[in-house]
Amino acid sequence: MNRNAIFGAAALVALAAVLAVAFWPAADVPATAKASTARYTVRLSVDDPRSGPNSIGLEVTDPDGGPAAPQEVTVEPVMPQMGHAYPPVTATAEGPGRFRAAATDLPMAGAWQITVSLRDAGGVDQVVLPLLVK
Amino acid sequence: MRTLLVVLCAIGLAWGTTLPASADGAQDGADVQVAQTLGARELTVVIRRVEPVPGPVHVEVVTHAGTPAGELALRLSQDGAVVSEAKVVLGATPGFHGATLRVSGPGPWELAVDDGVRVATIPFVVPARVMSPWQNAAYGGFVAAGVLLLVSLLVAVRGHGRAALVPAGGVVAALAVAVTAALLSASIPPPAPPGRDLDPTVDNVTDPYAATPPSTTDYSRPPVNLVATRDGDLRLTMTDGSTGRPVDDLLVHDNALVHLGVVSPSGRLWHLHPVRVGPGDYRVALDTPETGRYAVAAEIARRGGGRQLLRTTIALDATGTSAPATESVELVRKIAEAGSPSTITARFGTPDLQPWLGMVGHMIVTGPVTGEVADAPVWGHVHSMAPPTPGRPDRPDESVAAFGPDVPFTYTFPLPGRYLVWVQAERGYSVRTVPAVVDVPAAEGATR
Numbered sequence: 001m002n003r004n005a006i007f008g009a010a011a012l013v014a015l016a017a018v019l020a021v022a023f024w025p026a027a028d029v030p031a032t033a034k035a036s037t038a039r040y041t042v043r044l045s046v047d048d049p050r051s052g053p054n055s056i057g058l059e060v061t062d063p064d065g066g067p068a069a070p071q072e073v074t075v076e077p078v079m080p081q082m083g084h085a086y087p088p089v090t091a092t093a094e095g096p097g098r099f100r101a102a103a104t105d106l107p108m109a110g111a112w113q114i115t116v117s118l119r120d121a122g123g124v125d126q127v128v129l130p131l132l133v134k
Numbered sequence: 135m136r137t138l139l140v141v142l143c144a145i146g147l148a149w150g151t152t153l154p155a156s157a158d159g160a161q162d163g164a165d166v167q168v169a170q171t172l173g174a175r176e177l178t179v180v181i182r183r184v185e186p187v188p189g190p191v192h193v194e195v196v197t198h199a200g201t202p203a204g205e206l207a208l209r210l211s212q213d214g215a216v217v218s219e220a221k222v223v224l225g226a227t228p229g230f231h232g233a234t235l236r237v238s239g240p241g242p243w244e245l246a247v248d249d250g251v252r253v254a255t256i257p258f259v260v261p262a263r264v265m266s267p268w269q270n271a272a273y274g275g276f277v278a279a280g281v282l283l284l285v286s287l288l289v290a291v292r293g294h295g296r297a298a299l300v301p302a303g304g305v306v307a308a309l310a311v312a313v314t315a316a317l318l319s320a321s322i323p324p325p326a327p328p329g330r331d332l333d334p335t336v337d338n339v340t341d342p343y344a345a346t347p348p349s350t351t352d353y354s355r356p357p358v359n360l361v362a363t364r365d366g367d368l369r370l371t372m373t374d375g376s377t378g379r380p381v382d383d384l385l386v387h388d389n390a391l392v393h394l395g396v397v398s399p400s401g402r403l404w405h406l407h408p409v410r411v412g413p414g415d416y417r418v419a420l421d422t423p424e425t426g427r428y429a430v431a432a433e434i435a436r437r438g439g440g441r442q443l444l445r446t447t448i449a450l451d452a453t454g455t456s457a458p459a460t461e462s463v464e465l466v467r468k469i470a471e472a473g474s475p476s477t478i479t480a481r482f483g484t485p486d487l488q489p490w491l492g493m494v495g496h497m498i499v500t501g502p503v504t505g506e507v508a509d510a511p512v513w514g515h516v517h518s519m520a521p522p523t524p525g526r527p528d529r530p531d532e533s534v535a536a537f538g539p540d541v542p543f544t545y546t547f548p549l550p551g552r553y554l555v556w557v558q559a560e561r562g563y564s565v566r567t568v569p570a571v572v573d574v575p576a577a578e579g580a581t582r
Binding site for chain 1: 213214215304332333335337338353355356374375376377378379382383413437438
């Protein structure tokens with residue numbers, strides 16, 4: 001009887017472990033996307049994209065992988081499926097090759113396209129990055 | 135008793151070793167066939183089905199009669215970074231010219247076809263092998279049931295009769311999960327396929343089930359605005375009607391990204407397939423033998439469904455003397471009055487036609503012509519379909535030269551008057567164009 005109890009307890013612990021592994025909430029990973037033009041590589045990162053104001057982090061590098069310094073970086077959100085475009089947000093420099101477009105309004109859940117325009121003396125480079133808002 | 139135990143163990147082992155069958159992909163990889171008018175070459179680029187990844191991608195470039203020999207550079211890139219390159223040497227004889235490239239993973243990819251002057255880019259999606267959660271639950275449930283069955287047998291054999299009830303209960307629970315998932319999974323609709331309905335990303339191609347469902351079930355997108363200009367090549371600028379952004383989500387439909395019809399003032403037809411050189415930027419080489427206003431009609435399909443016909447006109451100066459070749463083939467006409475179906479059958483004589491753009495024949499219609507051809511109100515593009523081959527979802531490619539000889543088209547001319555009609559079919563890797571003029575009588579009395 002005692003052994004049965006021990007066995008039952010062990011089975012319950014095993015079951016609990018299996019369920020915990022299966023249903024443990026995944027850690028919040030930031031949404032990221034990357035795209036390149038001939039002159040720049042842009043890496044976008046948004047922690048927990050939600051409908052409403054979002055803070056979009058951008059890492060801009062040159063073809064050698066070093067931080068790039070375009071004169072102006074703007075973020076242009078569009079929801080292609082709905083045909084909605086929202087006002088562009090100018091990103092502020094945070095550090096070498098690092099920019100942030102704070103309070104970018106993405107008012108709806110769904111698939112967004114974030115066009116990042118990088119302006120410098122040579123012209124404008126544009127990359128289009130996907131962002132899924134939950 | 136012993137026999138019973140052996141049988142039970144065998145069943146348990148059979149269950150326990152059930153292997154997940156190779157899953158049905160969320161998107162079935164079919165060949166991507168894209169017609170491309172690259173400079174003076176009319177090519178068909180065939181991207182053979184891609185799986186498993188990472189792995190090779192076979193690309194074939196089909197040349198047609200009159201295609202200049204030469205070399206093309208092919209490049210596969212993802213997110214703007216080139217992953218694989220190959221060269222294709224185009225011989226003087228029309229046919230298939232292959233190359234093998236490599237993809238490093240699933241997601242959206244771009245194939246660049248570079249002839250040294252122009253670079254055409256073809257976006258396509260490399261699918262991932264995807265298991266649905268229901269499949270996982272079914273397989274996992276059966277595996278768990280098998281393992282628990284073994285456990286309960288072992289416990290029972292060692293004489294702990296009551297304790298064996300605990301894993302036995304688990305067997306029942308696991309079986310219930312597996313059977314429920316297996317039975318219900320057939321009726322659960324698959325997620326919207328990235329590429330066709332959703333903008334493809336590496337994430338949603340790799341796991342279409344993880345992406346949150348969009349707040350709508352209507353995936354269709356706004357209409358497209360077309361501007362035609364000439365800058366050496368004929369340049370088509372496509373922008374979204376609602377946002378003004380470049381339209382960069384065209385799908386391959388009827389084996390091309392854009393089917394472009396251009397009609398000269400005297401009624402010559404060009405049926406071309408502009409190449410994508412950038413987002414919303416399509417170009418095609420066009421040598422014009424006449425000065426005047428040309429009719430331009432582009433057929434496209436945007437991601438999310440629905441095809442669109444974009445029409446405009448452009449005034450062009452003569453740049454040369456070369457005009458598209460035509461030939462004379464017997465046309466059997468059964469022309470009904472406006473509003474009723476007419477049938478035009480082209481008799482090509484021998485059954486050796488090759489499918490062009492997935493169809494045995496194409497008929498382009500414009501009219502009624504009263505003044506300038508460019509002002510004709512009606513534009514039509516009629517197909518004569520290849521009969522489907524049972525069990526082969528793919529359409530035959532141009533290597534099958536066995537269609538015809540009669541190519542019928544049925545079309546209801548909406549208005550009475552004089553129409554310009556061109557029947558097109560491919561033979562010997564050469565597109566044959568048969569021009570005709572059709573007079574459509576007015577319907578007698580009112581149509582009720």
